[in-house]
Amino acid sequence: MAEVTGQATGLSKSQLSYQWIKARISDSTFTPGYRLVLGAIGKELGVSAVPVREAIRRLEAEGLVTFERNVGAQVAMIEETEYLYTMQTLSVVEGVATALSAPFITGADIARARTVNQEMIAFLEDLNPHRFTELNLEFHSILFENCPNPHILDLVHRGWNRMQVLRDSSFSFVPGRARESVAEHENLLQLIEAESPALTLELAARAHRTGTMDALLAYQKSHHPHQTPESSPRKRS
Amino acid sequence: MAEVTGQATGLSKSQLSYQWIKARISDSTFTPGYRLVLGAIGKELGVSAVPVREAIRRLEAEGLVTFERNVGAQVAMIEETEYLYTMQTLSVVEGVATALSAPFITGADIARARTVNQEMIAFLEDLNPHRFTELNLEFHSILFENCPNPHILDLVHRGWNRMQVLRDSSFSFVPGRARESVAEHENLLQLIEAESPALTLELAARAHRTGTMDALLAYQKSHHPHQTPESSPRKRS
DNA sequence: GTATTTGAAATCATATACGATCTCGCGGAG
DNA sequence: CTCCGCGAGATCGTATATGATTTCAAATAC
Known part of the structure; x- marks a missing residue:
């Protein structure tokens, strides 16, 4: 049947x-x-x-x-404090995820990641924020995909999802931060290649996220002092 | 009405x-x-x-x-790998939670925590595992309750909940670990009192959990080589 | 003109009903 | 004796129906 x-x-x-x-x-x-x-x-x-x-x-x-x-x-409307909490948590779990993944990352992975980062660098002059953010995600995904602890990987993904809710605040809009970011990416790759101690790598990865957070906060503070999105009212007949 | x-x-x-x-x-x-x-x-x-x-x-x-x-x-039946994942994640978030809370911990908090730890020490000779675990939770709760990041605190609580599912594996059963644990507690308190750098405190707190994990794993490995709990069958009339 | 009341519409919350799917024991074939 | 197929029962998955609660705006009082 x-x-x-x-x-x-x-x-x-x-x-x-x-x-x-x-x-x-x-x-x-x-x-x-x-x-x-x-x-x-x-x-x-x-x-x-x-x-x-x-x-x-x-x-x-x-x-x-x-x-x-x-x-x-x-x-969810993520206001500044909530945003800070999420970013801080993300910085921690991304740091650990990177450090835990490192021993499993192959030369091929590094090469792939570097290619992605090169593409990001190419965008620096003529910034396409959406694509840039996409590439950034891809870069870190390569670093994380070998993470041996699925719980930590899950926390990273949750953090990213929450970030996506406010993708318009994407870091690539902050002047100068994009350039810093790709430089830090290359630094991370070199640390992995050199088989640096786990803690070194963890803190570097954490600082990478923290740097983005600080830059974004400072930028937002100077440009959108108090943005409170309106909640849509109930529909009436 | x-x-x-x-x-x-x-x-x-x-x-x-x-x-x-x-x-x-x-x-x-x-x-x-x-x-x-x-x-x-x-x-x-x-x-x-x-x-x-x-x-x-x-x-x-x-x-x-x-x-x-x-x-x-x-x-949920948490088998060893799953247990390891949870503990590892917990060690990370507890570390951060402790470090973030430290600046907000008062002398009174420290005194309370120390009292709890004293009570744990009193149990060392005549171990009551259930009560010991309870006190351990209370000790760490005092350290965490000032954590400024609710997301991280939430992750800690989730980890604890999962641990509770397998409370019979509570660390206090592992010979010698209880004594180590209370010593580490005192060490944490002293680090907080001395206003040690955040990273020092974070790593100490992380190691505290990691030590428990390692001790428990070694103990289980030598005592219950392969424990697979039976899943209860469907009821029939 | 402003504050308060009030009622109807919108929406959530959950009980009930029923179909879909899985499990497990039973009986027959090999 | 063991394996396979089948069917009854148990349980999940969700549509529908109904009650409870909130919201909003118009009407009223001041």
């Missing part, structure tokens, strides 16, 4: 909802403050509200969405 | 289920491998399966429960 019962994808509807919403947040269709209405999303996806609710709860656990009882969910 | 509609507690049913299950895991009513059946738990709590499901999903996200589609949930 080749009768497909409607579960051909093998993907549960809650999983589907989860990925759909996450994608919308990633590509900025749903910007911070956007109200996520269970029924509306369910209708759009052709599922009921229950699986959508579950998906939103998962996104809440990951810090991408805030959820208030009897009120609803909205894409 | 003093008509209470049945929501007097202000606790949603999914939240209630979450806390109830978590408590059962903590006090070892539900041991690793225990099957969590949505309907059965719901009936016991007087709620339907939907909120129970949501609660279980949250516990899954925290790593306390595993959930398989169309099969069900059971309390």
Whole structure:
């Protein structure tokens, strides 16, 4: 019997909802403050509200969405302190991830990473922030993909997801930081090649993130003193 | 109108289920491998399966429960590698948490912590593992409660929760480790009092956890070479 | 004109119902 | 005796329905 019962994808509807919403947040269709209405999303996806609710709860656990009882969910609005917390945590886990991965990184990996970094350098004069950020992610992914501790890798990914919510604040917008960043990348590669002590590498990687954070904070402070995004109101008939 | 509609507690049913299950895991009513059946738990709590499901999903996200589609949930069985991952992550976040908290720790905090540690020392001769573990938690809680970064504090708590699932492997069972541990505690307190550099403190705190991990692993390896807990079967009529 | 009340719409929260899927024991074939 | 297929029961997954709660704006009082 080749009768497909409607579960051909093998993907549960809650999983589907989860990925759909996450994608919308990633590509900025749903910007911070956007109200996520269970029924509306369910209708759009052709599922009921229950699986959508579950998906939103998962996104809440990951810090991408805030959820208030009897009120609803909205894409997380990360204000400055929250941003600082995330970046600080990220600096720590990225540092450890880099140090733990190092012994497993091959010469080929280094070469790949260096190629990516070269491409970033090529962008320095004529900056394409979106592509630059993408390359930056790719660079660090190469460094991390060998991390032997999946929990730490997971924490890194969670941090990145949260960062993605505010991708417009991407560091590549901060003048001068991009140039510093690629230099630090090369430094990291050399430390790995030299088989530097784990702690040296960890602190270098941590400082790399911390430097980005400080630069971004200083920049934001001087340009957008007090930006409070409006929360979208409830729809009325 | 003093008509209470049945929501007097202000606790949603999914939240209630979450806390109830978590408590059962903590006090070892539900041991690793225990099957969590949505309907059965719901009936016991007087709620339907939907909120129970949501609660279980949250516990899954925290790593306390595993959930398989169309099969069900059971309390996570943490085998050695998984245990190592958790401990390693915990050592990192506890290290950072300690270092970040230090500047905010008062003399009174130190005194409290030292009292707790004294009580632990008193237990050294006549070891009560359960109480010892409790005191250990209290000691570190005092050190962490001033942590300015709630994300990192949250990671510490998650790690502790996971450790609690396998509390029988508590470090206080490892001969000699308890004595080492309280000595390290005193050392940490002195580092804080001396206002040591953040990195010094961080690494000391990290080593404290790492030492526990290593001792426990060595001990387990020599005593329980291959312990595979049985998964409880589905109930039949 | 401003503050307060009030009611209807929107939305969340969960119980119930039902279909889908997995598990496990039983019985027959080899 | 062992292996395989099958079917009943258990359980999950989600649609639907309904109650509870919040929000918003218009109407009212001052």
